[in-house]
Amino acid sequence: MFAKPFIIIGAGPAGLIAAETIAAAGGKVRIYDAMPSPARKFLMAGRGGLNLTHSEPLDRFIGRYGAARPLFDRLIRSFTPADLRDWCHGLGVETFVGSSGRVFPKEMKASILLRAWLRRLAGLGVELHPRHRWVGWTAAGALRLAGPAGEVTTDGAAAVILALGGASWPRLGSDGGWAELLRGRAVPLAPFRPSNSGFDVRWSAGLRERAEGMPLKRITVTFRDRTVPGELVITAHGLEGGPLYALSAPLRDAIERDGEAEILLDLKPDLTVSQVQNRLARVPPADSVANRLRKALSLNPPVGALLREGAGDADLTRSMCVASLLKSLPIKLSGMQGLERAISTAGGIRLTALDDGLMLKDMPGIFACGEMLDWEAPTGGYLLQGCFASGIAAGKTALRYAAGH
Ligand SMILES: Cc1cc2nc3c(=O)[nH]c(=O)nc-3n(C[C@H](O)[C@H](O)[C@H](O)COP(=O)(O)OP(=O)(O)OC[C@H]3O[C@@H](n4cnc5c(N)ncnc54)[C@H](O)[C@@H]3O)c2cc1C
Incomplete structure (x- = not known):
């Protein structure tokens, strides 16, 4: 259906769910990530029980996204907390609502969910290329990735999705290094600031x-x-x-x-x-x-x-x-406390730089999702729900974009 592959950079929850959305619709997907293994921050979130989402009424839930509410109103209504729980159940991972209304996987960790998810992605033919750091573009506009065997370039993508995360806990992979690359292309960025920190x-x-x-x-x-x-x-x-x-x-x-x-x-x-x-x-x-x-x-x-x-x-x-x-x-x-120990990051790609489908307005065919966008929300499951919902939205509009080209 699509002659060219979809390229996704970043194998956190936003990138992986975008990959699943595209692969399930018949697109060929290649994911690149700088780290030796995927979703390290997701696994770290699992150490605290993996608070996936929250069970409160949807209007109140959406209100948690503060200034980014108009965007998240659309995103969360298209992929609700109930949808996220169903998705987990589909992977064989039961969830429960804790006394505070927060939703967790029954096992209170991320590794079982991630293993089942990666198996599903492999079954859909998604290729995962760890140890490949995105370092910029070639003069012809292809993506440059520094890998163990030297630099590779990805020419001729159906669409590109950036899901590179914020800048907190940089040792887990998302170090915000991508900001320099996008600034070089005049993408409007809000400065990184710690969020959900001591x-x-x-x-x-x-x-x-x-x-x-x-x-x-x-x-x-x-x-x-x-x-x-x-x-x-x-x-x-x-x-x-x-x-x-x-x-x-x-x-x-x-x-x-x-x-x-x-x-x-x-x-x-x-x-x-x-x-x-x-x-x-x-x-x-x-x-x-x-x-x-x-x-x-x-x-x-x-x-x-x-x-x-x-x-x-x-x-x-x-x-x-x-x-x-x-x-x-x-x-x-x-x-x-600084970004090194903050649970999440405020700042990143300004929402005004994106169209309704999360495509960079000045870079047709390049989409962005997850924590690299300029939004913040408290802990309580709102971060992961936001990453999942935006990853799905980016995947869907990337499919539509590719189908029209
Ligand atoms: C300790 C801790 C506990 C948390 N607990 C919860 C919780 O219980 N509930 C909740 O909702 N949220 C929680 N979070 C937040 C949640 O984990 C993040 O919001 C979420 O992982 C962000 O997803 P993402 O896909 O946008 O980015 P990330 O998960 O950060 O993934 C981005 C990926 O991009 C890769 N990458 C970055 N730069 C490059 C590059 N140049 N080239 C190639 N790859 C690159 C990284 O290696 C990384 O794998 C927690 C965070 C922390 C630190």
Whole structure:
């Protein structure tokens, strides 16, 4: 049906699903990836249980894509969270909805899913060429790929799909090196910035020593008018965890603008201030803060250390002071962790550079999808769902493009 092969660069979830879409429609597909094996970031995501998508109502789900919502509204409605779960089931991998509404594969890892997926792709005739790094174009416009046996060029593609990922966790393959190549072709790019990353707090040495690695469970984090429930971990640098990831875009913007951002922790969100105060009043005031918190409220030691850190000159022998700090503890975030450890990347190919079918407007026949586009979303399965949905869309429009040429 198609005389020439479709070339896909990048064997992460976006590139692999684009390959499947094209191969299932009868296209011949060659995938190239710089790494010795495919989908390393997908496998790493599996270490945390592989949160594939989310079960919340579709409108709320689509709202998670912030400024990129108009594009993702179309993409996600064409390949919904339910479609993603069906696709997994089709590969023999059952999924379940966790208590938070997040969707995971039953085995809580990516390797079983990836193995079944690669088998399916091989069955469809998809060729995978690892250890081939895309390094640019020849003067005639063919793609140049640096491989173990030297440079190869791919001449005469039906269409090309770029699925090169963002720039976070570069050791897993997506190092953002492609940005230079596209900038050379005047493709509009937004600078890479970390997203879904930990934040810096200037902890005292005492707090770091006492509390590093300890979780703060069932809390809420408020920044301006948004409050997000979840769990945080105290790290040597500051704080990490779902609620901060969910707030990471406005927090990052505030820190870039003002040098810091203040969040409020509610360490006992299921109780009111007066309920907390009443419980504390039942414990002898002579006890240490840590003991009173444990006896009255079943709170672990890091909470006491945190209260002392944020107390300033508040009198922690008074139940009222402790109660109001517990319910609204201010913490100043002084920076964001870098791209090396961020779960995802903001920035990349500006959405205005793409047409409705994810083709680069100024480079006919070249499509882009996945995390290399300029969008961001919190953790919760929105990243993978976005990569899958955009990979499928790019695959479908690449097929239409090739059929018309
Ligand atoms: C620790 C961690 C945990 C995560 N957990 C989750 C989660 O639970 N749920 C969720 O939704 N998301 C999660 N993510 C995010 C998710 O894994 C990514 O959003 C997703 O993998 C991006 O897919 P992609 O196909 O766009 O890019 P990638 O998966 O990054 O793949 C891009 C591919 O392109 C290749 N490549 C790059 N440059 C070149 C080049 N010049 N030539 C050839 N090949 C190249 C790379 O080697 C790579 O294989 C997690 C990420 C991390 C780091």
